[in-house]
Amino acid sequence: MKKYWKRILACMLAAGMAASLGASCSSPSTASGTDGSSTPDAAPAEKESYHFTIYRSGAWPTYPADGGEGYQIMKDAMKAYGLPNIDWEVVAIGGTEYYDKLNVLAASDSMPDAMNVDMVTLTSFADQGLIIPLEDKLDQLPAIKDLMRPAEVDAVTYNGHLYAFPVGYLEGAINGPNTNGLIIRQDWLDKVGKDVPTTIDEMYEVMKAFKEQDPDGNGQDDTFGYLGVDSTVFDVIFGAYGIQPQFWMETPDGLRMGSTLEGTKDALATLQKWYAEGLIDPDIFTTDASLKDQKFANSKGGIYEGSGFTGSSVQPETAALLAATPTAKVAPIGSIKGPNGDFGAQESAPGYGNIRAISSSCEDVDVLIQLLNWSVDDSENGGFYLCSIGVEGEDFTLSEDGSKIIQTSTYDEIYAKGLGNPVRFLQVVDRRWVEDDAVKCFEAFQDSYRENKYWGTTPAMLDYPDTCTKLFQEYLAKIVMGSLPVDAWEDYVDEFYSMGGDQIEKEVNEAYQALQ
Amino acid sequence: MKVKKGVGERLFEMVNAFILAVLSLVMLYPFWHELCLSFSSATEATRGGVFLLPREFTMQAYQLVTKNAFIWTSYANSIYTAVLTTGIGVLLTAMLAYGLSKKQVAGHRFLSFAVVFCMIFNGGLIPTYLTVKGLNLIDNLWALILMAIVTPYNTIIVKNFFSAMPSELEEAAFIDGAGPLRIFFQIIMPLSKAVLATVGLWIAVASWNNFMGPLIYMNSRENFTLPLYIRQVIDGQMLARTTGEGAQSAVESVIGATIIISVAPILCVYPFLQKYFVKGVMIGSVKG
Numbered sequence: 184m185k186k187y188w189k190r191i192l193a194c195m196l197a198a199g200m201a202a203s204l205g206a207s208c209s210s211p212s213t214a215s216g217t218d219g220s221s222t223p224d225a226a227p228a229e230k231e232s233y234h235f236t237i238y239r240s241g242a243w244p245t246y247p248a249d250g251g252e253g254y255q256i257m258k259d260a261m262k263a264y265g266l267p268n269i270d271w272e273v274v275a276i277g278g279t280e281y282y283d284k285l286n287v288l289a290a291s292d293s294m295p296d297a298m299n300v301d302m303v304t305l306t307s308f309a310d311q312g313l314i315i316p317l318e319d320k321l322d323q324l325p326a327i328k329d330l331m332r333p334a335e336v337d338a339v340t341y342n343g344h345l346y347a348f349p350v351g352y353l354e355g356a357i358n359g360p361n362t363n364g365l366i367i368r369q370d371w372l373d374k375v376g377k378d379v380p381t382t383i384d385e386m387y388e389v390m391k392a393f394k395e396q397d398p399d400g401n402g403q404d405d406t407f408g409y410l411g412v413d414s415t416v417f418d419v420i421f422g423a424y425g426i427q428p429q430f431w432m433e434t435p436d437g438l439r440m441g442s443t444l445e446g447t448k449d450a451l452a453t454l455q456k457w458y459a460e461g462l463i464d465p466d467i468f469t470t471d472a473s474l475k476d477q478k479f480a481n482s483k484g485g486i487y488e489g490s491g492f493t494g495s496s497v498q499p500e501t502a503a504l505l506a507a508t509p510t511a512k513v514a515p516i517g518s519i520k521g522p523n524g525d526f527g528a529q530e531s532a533p534g535y536g537n538i539r540a541i542s543s544s545c546e547d548v549d550v551l552i553q554l555l556n557w558s559v560d561d562s563e564n565g566g567f568y569l570c571s572i573g574v575e576g577e578d579f580t581l582s583e584d585g586s587k588i589i590q591t592s593t594y595d596e597i598y599a600k601g602l603g604n605p606v607r608f609l610q611v612v613d614r615r616w617v618e619d620d621a622v623k624c625f626e627a628f629q630d631s632y633r634e635n636k637y638w639g640t641t642p643a644m645l646d647y648p649d650t651c652t653k654l655f656q657e658y659l660a661k662i663v664m665g666s667l668p669v670d671a672w673e674d675y676v677d678e679f680y681s682m683g684g685d686q687i688e689k690e691v692n693e694a695y696q697a698l699q
Numbered sequence: 700m701k702v703k704k705g706v707g708e709r710l711f712e713m714v715n716a717f718i719l720a721v722l723s724l725v726m727l728y729p730f731w732h733e734l735c736l737s738f739s740s741a742t743e744a745t746r747g748g749v750f751l752l753p754r755e756f757t758m759q760a761y762q763l764v765t766k767n768a769f770i771w772t773s774y775a776n777s778i779y780t781a782v783l784t785t786g787i788g789v790l791l792t793a794m795l796a797y798g799l800s801k802k803q804v805a806g807h808r809f810l811s812f813a814v815v816f817c818m819i820f821n822g823g824l825i826p827t828y829l830t831v832k833g834l835n836l837i838d839n840l841w842a843l844i845l846m847a848i849v850t851p852y853n854t855i856i857v858k859n860f861f862s863a864m865p866s867e868l869e870e871a872a873f874i875d876g877a878g879p880l881r882i883f884f885q886i887i888m889p890l891s892k893a894v895l896a897t898v899g900l901w902i903a904v905a906s907w908n909n910f911m912g913p914l915i916y917m918n919s920r921e922n923f924t925l926p927l928y929i930r931q932v933i934d935g936q937m938l939a940r941t942t943g944e945g946a947q948s949a950v951e952s953v954i955g956a957t958i959i960i961s962v963a964p965i966l967c968v969y970p971f972l973q974k975y976f977v978k979g980v981m982i983g984s985v986k987g
Contacts, residue, residue: 241934241935241938242930242931242932242933242934242935242937242938243931243935244767244769244928244931244932244935245767245769246920247920248769248919248920248921249921274918274919276914276931277930277931277934277935277937277938278930278934280914280930283911283914283915284914284915287824287825287828287915290825290828291825291828291829291832293828293832293837472937472940473745473747473950473951474747476745476747477745477746477747477748480742480745480746480747481746481747481748490941490943491943492941492942492943495943498940498943499741499742499745499940499950499951500745502741502742502745503741503742503743503745503746505742506742506743506746507742507746594939594944595763599767617943621943
């Protein structure tokens with residue numbers, strides 16, 4: 184009798200244990216699922232069809248799981264193009280968690296065939312041999328090769344090899360890489376009788392007028408000169424002093440981090456003075472992007488850290504501004520010159536932050552490259568438009584000279600169809616769809632930026648993750664807000680070098696030399 | 700008999716009520732804010748500020764969100780996963796715990812050790828991923844279910860509850876001719892409703908809120924669960940804003956509408972489950 188008890192209990196226990204093991208430990212559990220779905224098995228050479236898994240960093244929640252009708256449209260075009268047997272699957276995840284997922288896949292030998300990478304991931308994957316050098320493959324991409332900027336090709340070159348494809352750019356300032364800059368309220372300028380500032384001194388005068396002369400006319404002292412976000416580095420202001428604090432800059436002693444160079448101190452002194460006089464939004468270091476937009480839309484500030492898109496009246500922040508203040512007008516600030524005539528904002532990250540690597544586990548690299556080339560080919564049956572903006576005649580029309588794209592579907596609709604950004608296997612920047620007002624802003628921002636001499640990541644940067652960015656941002660906030668004197672910048676430089684900065688600087692210079 | 704309250708006591712009650720009212724307003728406002736945002740027009744939502752009522756009332760954001768079938772797919776996936784995880788989880792946790800509560804079972808000490816061991820050490824993300832991959836469960840909702848059904852912590856809670864149950868109950872049932880299975884299902888389980896409901900609730904909430912699991916193990920849109928999908932909607936709106944593609948939609952109100960749609964069912968069910976949450980807190984504490 185007692186034995187019977189034991190047996191039954193042991194059975195119950197075993198069932199529970201098996202589940203518990205499966206849940207908590209890594210030992211293979213009893214159940215062997217045969218209902219799996221992914222990973223088609225690899226056929227020998229001369230395949231009848233090729234299947235590629237492509238990981239895209241970006242959130243397009245309306246993109247259909249099976250590729251939607253866009254999949255068939257693309258298949259048909261590829262068939263006519265001469266690539267009948269290529270098949271693909273796109274996995275798109277937005278935000279930083281994309282890299283969480285990618286790292287798990289890399290560690291467990293389940294890499295996708297092609298994927299978006301950032302510079303940190305690129306260097307670590309390249310070191311581990313997870314992605315392949317691509318310099319020999321550039322010639323197989325005639326549709327995009329000449330549209331890439333040589334500087335960007337260099338920027339994604341690591342240890343002498345090209346480990347990713349940057350983006351291409353169509354001609355014209357509108358399609359340039361630098362999209363961010365300062366936007367100013369033209370209507371406020373008119374009211375206080377000033378022009379768009381071009382120097383630090385003029386900018387000071389304009390902001391002072393914005394602060395003191397009640398440009399919104401509500402009778403209250405509630406306006407500021409400058410609106411930004413908590414992560415701001417005031418790149419335009421630093422640029423006027425010949426510095427980009429978080430860029431590697433060329434000096435007679437080799438590359439140095441901008442924030443350790445003398446000009447930084449002058450810029451900090453200026454910013455501290457502006458902040459003390461109430462010209463900069465006092466809450467700037469606790470303001471996120473949507474709060475910044477709110478302040479802009481509610482006419483709290485006259486100069487706004489925006490992008491070229493802010494110039495467009497349908498962009499959310501601008502539309503909200505216009506709804507509240509129909510007379511509002513915005514204009515770009517081209518460049519702000521400092522005491523020595525220096526200027527220049529931060530240039531955008533290489534490849535517009537959108538670079539693509541190919542996994543070393545990809546079996547048919549050359550076929551994959553054919554797919555990539557098709558996706559940026561704008562000749563007949565090429566995928567250029569399908570993979571960026573949809574079907575001609577259905578989703579957009581081209582102006583007669585081809586210089587403008589008139590969209591008839593929203594981006595959400597294009598994604599829902601299975602076309603556009605999710606299947607943009609390579610990117611060629613094409614902003615012909617942007618409205619004329621925004622075009623003006625883009626053009627103003629294009630020729631006023633400073634280059635980062637080294638975009639890569641070195642091992643010491645990974646060992647000291649806070650040294651290059653966070654440390655400076657802390658000191659910046661404290662000094663600008665006046666809780667530390669400007670001289671504290673010297674402490675910052677000491678701390679930078681003691682927190683691994685010397686090692687990082689050495690490695691960056693070595694890597695830079697190797698590139699030259 | 701009515702005891703007259705002193706001035707001090709009344710004052711205390713008034714202050715108390717006031718503080719609690721302020722507290723509940725503080726808790727309720729963020730939800731109200733999202734609700735108002737979701738019903739406000741695009742431009743008004745971007746302007747932000749304090750909302751007492753939606754401004755320029757519109758259903759546009761809801762039309763945009765519900766037009767997309769994936770929100771319902773991920774809804775269904777979340778419900779499917781939560782229900783199965785909870786059902787199977789409660790049953791298996793109870794079975795394991797019942798066994799562990801019987802000291803006479805062979806290997807009892809080792810098995811108890813194994814459960815506690817798993818509570819302190821686990822395989823880690825990569826080995827777990829490899830296991831799931833080996834089982835061919837990548838991009839399959841069962842990966843999420845199997846991984847969440849039995850956790851050592853829940854098992855120990857339930858085991859302690861079973862251990863505290865008088866053995867006379869089982870002996871009486873045994874004398875009346877009930878076998879172990881019958882005792883388990885007809886005596887033990889019904890008497891343990893409180894602890895099982897609590898554990899069930901924990902499992903359900905953990906499953907409903909699970910973000911990392913679906914992120915790592917699910918690939919296809921068809922298998923996204925609600926937290927992952929919402930995150931994609933929010934990221935998508937942010938992305939659209941920076942790439943100038945948000946022109947046609949309302950960033951803030953779409954985010955608001957998505958959040959409201961996803962919390963609404965929980966909000967409806969919660970009042971009926973709340974007492975179990977309270978009970979959950981009491982489990983393990985000394986009872987009078």
